[in-house]
Amino acid sequence: MFKKTPSLFIIYALIPCLFFGQVNEVNPPDYIKTITFKGHTPESQLPILRLGEYLVLEFDALNGDEEDYYYKINHYNYDWTPSVLTKSEYMDGFDNQRIRDYENSLNTYQIYSHYKLTLPNEQTKSLKVSGNYLLSVYNNYDELMFSRKFMIYENKSNVGVTIKRSRTIKDIEKKQRVEIAISPIGMQFNNPMQTVKTVIVQNNNLNTAIKNLKPQYTIGNQLIYKYGTESSFWGGNEYLFFENKDVRAANTGIQGVDLKDLYHNYLFTNYPRFDRVYTYNPDINGNYLITNIDAEDPTIEADYVWIFFSLLPNDAFKNKDIHVYGNFNNYAIDESTKMTYNSDLNYYEKPILLKQGFYNYKYVAVDKNGILDEGAISGNFYQTENNYKVMVYYRDLGARYDQLIGVGEGSSVNISN
Template sequence: MKKLIPFFFLIFIFNVGYCQLNFPQPDNIKTVILKPTTTNSYAPIIKLGENIQLTFDDLNADEHTYYYKIEHCDFDWTVSNLLESEFVNGYAEDRILDYENSFNTLQPFTNYTVTIPNENTELKISGNYIISVLNEDEQVVFKRAFVVYESKVTVGAAVYRSRDISTINSKQSIEFTINNSNFRINNPSEEIRPVILQNNNWQTAIMGLKPQFYRGTELLYKYNKETSFYGGNEFLYFDSKSIRNSSLNIVRAELEKGLYHTYLYTNEERINRPYTLFEDVNGNFIIRNLSSDTPNTDADYSWVHFSLSCLENLDGKDIYVSGSYNNWELNDLNKLTYNPKTGLYEVAILLKQGFYNYQYVTKNKAGYISNYDIDGSFHKTENDYTVLIYYKGFGNRYTQVIGVGFANSEKLNN
């Protein structure tokens, strides 16, 4: 049996709000989706050479001219010092030529699509990337982030129940191993930077981990407390594919002032209720229209009315409707306000037809985001976990992503 040689050093572990990835966008830009073109893939993480597609709607519906711009970033999402020719073949900036106006919708819009790589733009290296959409005046309209990786190391990840007795029923911990038998790493504690994501949400990413042990060509990260996430609860959901009718978790739909209004059943807090398993897509959403095979242009918009009955003491905290539908951002558009007439927390959000996952989260004045204040947290909750391995060798000019590992808490180890 090979001996495990421990590392002794101070470890810095922290959850990151990642302000660099909170990209504001104008009110006329809606339904921004950045994901791989492969089926059932939602996270903007691709292997070098694979396709990633950006789609969005402009509610001005004027066939506006837009451009895209690709930028390579360092580990902290600041733009790297590389020349464009060092990370892209062709052009890093070009016009978006694929666009089409909506058809038979009450809310007019123009739908835009661009796929990377294309005949004018091909990425050459791995790393963090930001794609910006610019207007005719070269002003940034909005941005999105994505990750490109190479398979230079193998990453094995697994989800464990917390070993801390105080959180054994509410937290999930990620342990992982990096096998670098085909890739030389001289100083792992300085050159390797792992990032762990729960449900591909950068708002609660964990980073700052150092390898605990060497075992041959393996780096072992056998943390528990430092790599633990609150499991939260299963995501809530609704399906507005038939926008004129009540359906899954929708109490009624009404036509008001030229647009449909979709009223959801009032959600009640689940913090003191037993865990119940039901299928979800871990915060993601799918645009679809029951009566059309081209939902990008034929799916309409409606004002979706959320309401929450909550008796918890939330002094000093704001409540938000959270999910990937708006890049997990918490802002005034998805913040609930208390209505003294109904005794409920309420908000209306303009959303395109489709199937949506969402959850209620709180944020305190210090910026801490909690997914358990309202709906509780259970170790049984099904969550996706992603481990990204960043590498920057001594003297290297940019940070690579040399491997990625995936795990799901459906297979939970004790």
């Protein structure tokens, strides 16, 4: 195992600051699974907390070593470049502390240790300012295991969010457009074209966020954003889903069960939906929920199961890589989600080790240039129910960091022209 020397670690830590690069989330090694990250809204995997609210991170380590893990917290600007604030300016207490709350699995075929971190705690008493944060988890060798982004906001503005159909004829059946109205509370915006920044997120997926739209005009002290293409997202399609809370029997979306070293669950083979009409099918927008019908505490009693995904082929994505996509792995596109073509059975297949629960997923295509196309297999439909969040940042003249002064939320369930 590679161990960083102190001098190398200092260099790695300074690189983002030297080049002012945007920080990206780091996904875990294959023995760390089921990272859940949430605040007061348990269904969200992208915590957006009001200043003073709590935050919970949970994950499983499947290597059975009962390792110690440590966490660090850093503050960032609206565009995820490092902020100039020192730790004492945004944190009351200390980070780089050991995660002390963990339990071993109970009555499961797969042995694992379940870790839980709650913020604030005795060591990290509070986070004092709003804005963007990155929570990073390290092992005993100070090697970065994974990192996750979260946001803290202050209620200093009202953010109205309205979802409309596309204005362009060629995309009117496929895209959704976000309109925004921002009103300050107890303050005035100074030079809002420069000081106000916006970020629009679809279904808690930061990878596809639209950033830094400028207000088009004002009505009184209200900033209005009514863009055409600039604030448009592909509609996508409703997520597919399965549930295996009872691992021993076929359940929703599962056609067969087998027990080997671990349980194997075989999903029904899916088909491409891009060339079919839209059908409403309620989902949880790519999220997942850990559950076990026989358990009092699913966090340590739910087992890990090999889930076998399969997809019928189509010439439309014949020369592209196909991946299983969802919040179960933070929308990562890598070898752990890449499907292979089975010529004997004439479908794409991929087994993925997942903890028991209810999961949303879809299939996406990636071309040879690494360009992701979410609609290549599932299609894009303006009717699709999607969740949108709009974050509003403000840096007053002479200020040293970007405050997150308001969050608005909207759904396309009642989309209009």
